[in-house]
Amino acid sequence: MTTATTATTARAATYGELLERARAGELGPDPRTLRIAVAFATRQAVRHDGRGTGYRNEVLSLRLAGAVGSCAVEPGALPDAAIDDCVGADVARLLDHPLAPVRVAALDAYLMHVTPHTPGNGARPFPLPAGTSLEKSRARADAVVDLLDLPAGSTVLVVGVVNSLLEALRSRALRYVPCDLKGGVTEWGEEVVTDALDAAGRCDALLVSGMTLGNDTFEPLRRHALRHDSPLVMFAQTGSAVLPRFLGHGVSAVCAEPYPFFWLDAGPGVLHRYRLECPGPGGGR
Known part of the structure; x- marks a missing residue:
């Protein structure tokens, strides 16, 4: 971490x-x-x-x-x-x-x-190694899931289903509720729910795609995290420079991934991770 x-x-x-x-x-x-x-x-x-x-x-x-x-x-x-x-x-x-x-x-x-992603602006670089699309996907998933500070057995709402993220949660003995507006099933045949707010109430933390900014579902999830003192970690190709602005206002950590994204190139890359100094319940308020 x-x-x-x-x-x-x-x-x-x-x-x-x-x-x-x-x-x-x-x-x-x-x-x-x-x-x-x-x-x-x-x-x-x-x-x-x-x-x-x-x-x-x-x-x-x-x-x-x-x-x-x-x-x-x-x-x-x-x-x-x-x-x-x-x-x-x-x-x-x-x-x-x-x-x-x-x-x-x-x-x-x-x-x-x-405010580019620099240490002076609060970012900490996380290098992604070169590799296949799956290898890079798994490396990114590890970088994202490492931002969750939860005991084994906790339940995470995952908004924006990425199988590598689910795989990383499983490897850490963390339970999850997969959620995506498209519904469907995960790689392991688990039902994907479509109502994030309904599912959030039974989860200990939220792991949310930056894509929620573009479909107007980010704000309800941020407000839920504030009201219920739930950690909210964002993984952000969408809005990678936007979401760090909400640290302490519901967002507890961000894994920012500006263009070009990991899936565009087989070579090495870099992510930028943001955290609060003393993140406690509700993102360190």
């Missing part, structure tokens, strides 16, 4: 508050003066060797200077016109875009530009 750390960047109590502060230029340069140079979508399908099931990913990414912000979407849900809307647009306009994934990607790009 990494040495505990506190991000030095300004925090926010809610996602709406963070978005408004960014729009107002309170977190960095006036977003009206910054333009998105490149907008692109990454689509992939994967079925790891030895696994019985596969999945698809689709991610909208926006490049602002040297930073890339991203938001995952359900495959096929992003209109092609969204990319045309984004390229060349100023960040302020995209922070008001009618599509939530565009707003999230724009905010992520802006915050990545303002």
Whole structure:
């Protein structure tokens, strides 16, 4: 487990508050003066060797200077016109875009530009070794699950089912409730529930995908963690620069993974992990 750390960047109590502060230029340069140079979508399908099931990913990414912000979407849900809307647009306009994934990607790009993942901003690097897609998936899962500080036998709500994460929890004798809006079953034939808040009440901790930012389910889970003093660990390809801003406001730790993601390359990579200095119940409040 990494040495505990506190991000030095300004925090926010809610996602709406963070978005408004960014729009107002309170977190960095006036977003009206910054333009998105490149907008692109990454689509992939994967079925790891030895696994019985596969999945698809689709991610909208926006490049602002040297930073890339991203938001995952359900495959096929992003209109092609969204990319045309984004390229060349100023960040302020995209922070008001009618599509939530565009707003999230724009905010992520802006915050990545303002506060990159560095030790000075509270991040601790976690190297990912080169390897096959499955090897890298398992290495990332270990980095994420290590942020949970739970005794064996505890139950974790996993929002955004990733079989390698479930495998890592099983190896630590942690029980879990898999949850995903698509439902279905896990690699081991376990039912995947679709109502995260209903399941959260019977779990000791929450392990949640950053994709919840883009489908508007993050805030209810963050509020649940605050109300019930439940640890909330985020694994974030979506909003990797956004979610560390909620440390101490329901979020207890973040494993941030900005573009390019582990599944795009066989070479070595790096994750960035954030924790509170003394994380206690409810994320160290």
